Amino acid sequence: MDLPSAARSGLLPALVEAHTRCGAIDASEAGRIAAGLRMPAALAWEAASSFPDFERETARGAEPVCVGPACLAAGAIAGPGQVAVECQHRCFEAPAAGEDAPFPESAIRLAGPLLAPEDTDWRGLDAARASGRDGVLAGLERSGLRGRGGAYFPVASKWSAALARERPLALVVNAEEGEPGVYKDRALLCRRPRRFVEGLAIAIEALAPAVTVIFLNGRAQGAMESMRSALESHGDILPAAPRVVRGGGGYVLGEETTMLNAIEGRKPVPRVRPPFPVESGLWGMPTVVNNVETIASLAVIFREGAAAFRARGTAAAPGTRLLSVSGAVARPGVYEVEMGVTIARVLEMAGGPAARPIVAALAGGPSGGFLPESTFGTPLLPGQLHATGAALGAGGLLFLDSPAAVRKTALYLAEFNAAESCGKCTPCREGAPRAHEMLASGNKAGLEDLLEVMAVASLCGLGQMAPGPIRSALHFWPELFA
Amino acid sequence: MSLTVDGIEAPAEGTLLDAVLAAGIGLPHLCTDDNLAAIGACRTCLVEADGRIVAACSAPASQFHQVATRGAVVERIRRGVLELTAAMVSPGSLDRPGGPHAGELAAALASHSARLDRYPHRTRTRSDATNTFFSFHEEACILCGRCVAACQELQHIGAIGMAGRGGATRVTPGADATFADSICTSCGSCVAACPTPALSPREAFAP
Structure with missing residues (x-):
């Protein structure tokens, strides 16, 4: 099926192409692209100027040096001839530098069914095909699979809600993975792409989407090449080639409605909900948005059976999930663990402290919070791990070995959330920079009031959860911010 | 199912903002006007609906029963957004x-x-x-x-x-x-x- 609004949806691919070809996109370049797509220049400019990557010259000569949280904690600093860049999602080799490279097999530290060596047959897909749509939905329901992007919404419920509209629907795979400290989708796409393709085929088989889009992080070149090659080699199992769209950066791009706007060629900002994407998403179609790991889990569930999937994890949160473990541990990397494992156990699996004793863990990145070592008995389960902010989220765990590192990371995350605010809603756009200023200056009068406003009033999860790192750091280490 | 706003019966149609305004109660709604779909940017139309604080402009009235525009918490947060x-x-x-x-x-x-x-x-x-x-x-x-x-x-x-x-x-x-x-x-x-x-x-x- 041809895509609706084809002209406007050509905007982001055209911007990506122009940026790759000639670096930073200015208004005149955006204007030329707009003219080619026969759309108003102001509309192309509002979208183009909202993707941080398009502001940057394509670095030539200068070596990128990662200054994301894990690299910062490892002492990263950009020297002469180098350029500081946001998290490169290579926290397993912090401090990281250089261009994006394929995720190395050696950084897969613990494999379960998701990260096991790839299969040579399509038994999962065959089983799904044999059971038909209703059988797949029933199997999914029995498995209890919950979305691995971080919100843990039951996948069977999401699919059923979209199918219940009885209208042509869209399937969007969220492969943006823009959260600092998370790199597990890159691991899957680089090292187990065939499993992802099998899961995708199962989803397409069951949902029969009119449109399938894989939205992939614009900088994840290694994952792009590996995925493209797998889609080409195994294209025969997919009824139609999915459309692959690359992003232009920005943490908020991983928020699903922001992603839908980006695909449509609109400014990448969140939409109000309701309507939820399953009701009205991409071009108004009922839309299922699933994370890469969720899609790959389908292959595991239909290969091993729902009961085998349920045998791992907990009753309410079955299965395994991928953790991106980084920081001051002996063996940082991707760990496939059963849901419900404790942080202490993860630390042990990761070989314990690399040098000094661990004092804190950041769980959930910029949308999560810090936990002191005394709480490491907490099991990793969906939802908040602590009322002050820590959450399992997309499975990022950063271990820190000094109070100074906690302070540095908290300030980094407060600044990150301010810089990554898309600017659409007032509490986040106006609140996040002031929250960062208050934390940095130590003048915290009114800070809790401000954090409450951001948490309750913000439009999307980015603003609602931005208080987490600040609140948790202040709760457990008030003396660091006096 | 009936809908009340600050104790006043209101039509459970459209959005909660429609219901609040139909009940004759004032509520800021700086990014919504009569001609446009909800934008959700200003966050000033917050109300307490069945115990949750939601933006009235994008909440379907049919999904709620008791709505309060007044109350210490919801007013404090609305004021906070307005001060920003x-x-x-x-x-x-x-x-x-x-x-x-x-x-x-x-x-x-x-x-x-x-x-x-x-x-x-x-x-x-x-x-x-x-x-x-x-x-x-x-x-x-x-x-x-x-x-x-x-x-x-x-x-x-x-x-x-x-x-x-x-x-x-x-x-x-x-x-x-x-x-x-x-x-x-x-x-x-x-x-x-x-x-x-x-x-x-x-x-x-x-x-």
């Missing part, structure tokens, strides 16, 4: 004459006893007086998005957009463009929608 909004406009800029809805922000600030100096001001200062019929003063702009929605969704023109992100977001006809050299047709929809005097009729055309 107040910090976006320069002192005095709201006193300027404007379009038909230009007084909405000032009225919301007054009804909530919002402190205008709660947060250090962070105002944008560009002006554009190149159009014959209206002018644009960023110092009174709160980035609610009504003007952009009116231009793009209501009039299908697309002369203006919300360029940039985060604190650098601004309403603009293009990077260095002016209204005069944009595709603006001077239809006036943006001026009619603006809840502050940011987009205001030129003196000769003021109502």
